Amino acid sequence: MYILKSLIIPLFLLPLTVCAQLPHAPAFTVIPLGVKGGLDESNLSAYMVAPADSNDYICLDAGTIYAGIQKAIDNNSLSGSVSNILRTHIKGYCISHPHLDHVAGLIINSPDDTSKTIYGMPYTLKVLEEKYFTWAAWANFADAGEKPVLKKYHYALLEAGQEMPLTGTSMRVEAFPLSHGEPYQSTAFLIRSGDTYLLYLGDTGADTIEHTDKLNRLWQKVGPLIKKGRLHAIFIETSFSNQQPEKLLFGHLTPRLLMDELRRLGQVTGTAAMQDLPIVITHRKPSGDQEKRIQQELQDYNPLHVKLIFPVQGAGLHL
Amino acid sequence: MYILKSLIIPLFLLPLTVCAQLPHAPAFTVIPLGVKGGLDESNLSAYMVAPADSNDYICLDAGTIYAGIQKAIDNNSLSGSVSNILRTHIKGYCISHPHLDHVAGLIINSPDDTSKTIYGMPYTLKVLEEKYFTWAAWANFADAGEKPVLKKYHYALLEAGQEMPLTGTSMRVEAFPLSHGEPYQSTAFLIRSGDTYLLYLGDTGADTIEHTDKLNRLWQKVGPLIKKGRLHAIFIETSFSNQQPEKLLFGHLTPRLLMDELRRLGQVTGTAAMQDLPIVITHRKPSGDQEKRIQQELQDYNPLHVKLIFPVQGAGLHL
16 A cells, blocks of 8 residues: 555656656755956855765866865855865866966865866866976976976866766766857866756857857757756856946956857757756956846846856855 | 254153163054965965055065955955055065965956066066966966066066165065075065065075075074164064974974074074064964964964064054
């Protein structure tokens, strides 16, 4: 009788769940260690991501590490010491591009870090190797570049379109090149845990401004995942408010340009699939009241009714 | 009669002042923007210094700028917006050496900064030019190095033993090379305002460990200023506690090594002149409880009875 009941209830509930398009059960835990697009050294782009049932995190970009972990501990989003979380729970770093506001935390914490992998496309790892992890500027904690190599970090080269395991976690990553204002390139990371996905974009301009199709290619790839309900969130930048002149965007997005790009993505998925899709807004530049203006402009014009999330340093997200 | 009085009173007070060794009137205002020796990106070495009656500051090292100014505003040590203080009140930067925990704030804030001068010895400016202010890693905001040069910052080369004006302030600087663990060099800055001085040392090892006489030469130079009561403070590092093994000092000081060096300085000045001399302890490394241990060890063994000051981010010092 008990067996029968346990069979009946799920069968009874299943159609309801599908019809009502209930939110997904969270598949990922994300701890934002830093959320701002520059200037404030205590709060620069870095996001710890793990499967919902795991403490094995990968860190997406690494602008601020130590101060962000401390904030997450203060907020009860993480427990333990900063040192233990840095050394034990962060299993590796995916770096979107080598601008200092995306790598400073990794470099500054490298003396106290443990052995792990740094994932990046060639243009990212080349700058780490030639500029930062050098004996003139710092120390070469990596396993390539200027000798002697201390081999604390292993550089893992990502190739576009090739999924790679993220060592020490159950997740995998696929990289997509982005355009970040000539001549800079950046990277989007599609993180997979089982059959669920999370998409993180480093700094990027809009295809129309950058004269490229890199975002369009990415939308063609992830659109089908959104249609199937497998993509749980998109982390994407909005650095400037709509007031920023087009010629001073330096490879970044505004609210209007973001919504234009999401509309293109909606053409792949259909508009229904975009409704309530979590879009996590990263990299707002903290000049004057710009962060507030960006938030207001996005909330005022959100034609696809995506779920806008404005991450807070140290406050965990369940996506 | 009034004229006579005004002559008599100072003459009468003068011998008393000398005999009682009253503290100096403060000659400098120092706003610590960051005080730690690494890891915590929100609080890395940077000290704004101005004559006591001025708002025209020079910034000695630049590990954390934005987050430090914000903290100083929160503490009522500075007033205005972060952006205005950065752009208007910091007139230039003296960089002791180019390790990232001493320059990250300068680089990260450079897009929003105004035109100013960066002072450094050749080994410092070379790394800024070849590694950080490059088009691969960031943008070349300086006036030398990889083209195109944006010329926001002017590199001013400091030569040992030559005093140079600090543009935009009434102060002058003289640089002294320090040894910071083979092959790294670092710099001490002797800042002068009128006939008063403040000495700031970047990271440095002890002469005995570094097999050099660089600190000894510095003590020979500043000892006479201390004897005359003209040196108002020494900012010097103590990165590690006494537990740190000698072979793992990486060009840094411990409490014991600092007191050894101050003893050598005391041999130049005489011990009486060292008593109550403000010694501001910089660059404690925040691993575990090390910051507390360093403080305790210094307080427990202070044979010359110098005035130990442990700076707090954002809390102004009047020296």
